[in-house]
Amino acid sequence: MSLYLCVDCGGSKTSAVISDASGKIVGRAYGGPSNVAYLTVASFIEVIRGTVGEALKTCSEPASVELVPLPPPENLRFAAAWFGISGADSPSIIESVVTPLTSLLGIPKGPRLSVANDAHLLAAPIRMHADVSSAVTVIGGTGSIVVSFKEREDGELQELGRVGGWGWILGDEGGGYSVGREAVRQVLAEQDRHSVMANPPPEGALRGLLKKYFNIKDVMELLTEVYIPDPSPSAVAPDRGAHAYMAREKRLSSLSPLVFTAAFEAHDPLALNVLRTCARDLADQICIVVGDATEETPGLVDASESVICFGGSLVGLDVYRKLVLDELASKGHVFKHVEFVDDCAKVGAAGLRLKYTN
Structure with missing residues (x-):
């Protein structure tokens, strides 16, 4: 056998x-x-x-x-x-x-x-x-990484380029952690812009879901909740929510389902903008390994002659994967085959x- x-x-x-x-x-x-x-x-x-x-x-x-x-x-x-x-x-x-x-x-x-x-x-x-001999792989779960390959004549895969995979402190653009971080950033940025306006910011779905998740009344309290140190169970106050018992990385990555709910069920424009921003960041990473190969950049692959292979919970969502592919298309990179x-x-x-x- x-x-x-x-x-x-x-x-x-x-x-x-x-x-x-x-x-x-x-x-x-x-x-x-x-x-x-x-x-x-x-x-x-x-x-x-x-x-x-x-x-x-x-x-x-x-x-x-x-x-x-x-x-x-x-x-x-x-x-x-x-x-x-x-x-x-x-x-x-x-x-x-x-x-x-x-x-x-x-x-x-x-x-x-x-x-x-x-x-x-x-x-x-x-x-x-x-009909293809090159591939670009995109892992988009909590974190993210992009790697390009070509298939050699002996059938082995040769790695050509690699982008990201730096972890949540230094990178992971376009992954679940960055979606959570970007959601908090955009809500706070909206609050900052309205600090000089006559009216407060609109109470959209994303703001409401974040306030409920963190059990807060004012979005500026997000700063306190996000920066709670990694948990020592004996040191967590009993009135804190479940997020206080999470490591800071998980605290932010766990917000990504809320962003998708706000964007595609409540049609919150702020939440949709968060996802478009993160999809653009991931597409920018992919763009580093695709293009016309030259003497200076022999490792680039032609998207039109390649397969792009997605893996991970976040890019497993059709709506998010489409945002990434649309960003790539807007930059002139359309892959011959797309696989999840x-x-x-x-x-x-x-x-x-x-x-x-x-």
Whole structure:
């Protein structure tokens, strides 16, 4: 049996999918967080051991009720594996896990064991469109990152350009955190503009939802609520809302659903402007990696000959994804294909199988 393993290693969970040579998904399992930047190599390997061992249970005949030990037995050997690992942002980090993975999976170092940042998995649809050889991946969840690729003649994906992925303190433009931050900024800016006017600002849906969420009566109290230090449970006053128990990053990223409600259910122009601003910021990041390649910029890809692959909760919303694509179109960048990938491990397993069976 030829088995193809893809593992999406994220900050909140690990997803492992196993495909057979026909493309049928024969194994799937979920495990705990496996962002390698936050774990020791030994802890990372233990998460992989448990998740992959669980996924292998349904691959044998009859299905096993016990976790399959790794390396797997001869009848369950992997033909190839593809790991997309959150936090794997440097060659040294990737190298630190490759050797343990070869021992764990029984796959020698080389092209059949691919280990890269999790943004690489999002580029798997490039193998499903015969008329393109380049891809731009856009992760837009709480945070954001843009990475461009080309498919080499040997079937390997070569990273060309990368923009963002700096985290909430330094960046994450266009992600859920920036939507929450921009909402607070625009509400406060509107309040500032009206400080010299005869009338107060309109009590729109976004203002009302933010005041209710933070349990405040005046929008200027947002400053106090946003800047509450990261929580120490014993130090939080009992009359504070749930937001006081959140880390500051989560406190702002958790506001993004309110912005979408205000924009698309209450039709609040201020909320819609927040989303347009964030979509424009994300489109600007994408524009850094697309265009006409020159001697000075050989890594640019032509959008009209490429697939753009979106992944993440925020860009998973059709209305927000359309705002980003409209911004790109206004700048002259229209992609040949548009894909939203809601299951990177599954699509990655399919792409890996195609690489070795086509």
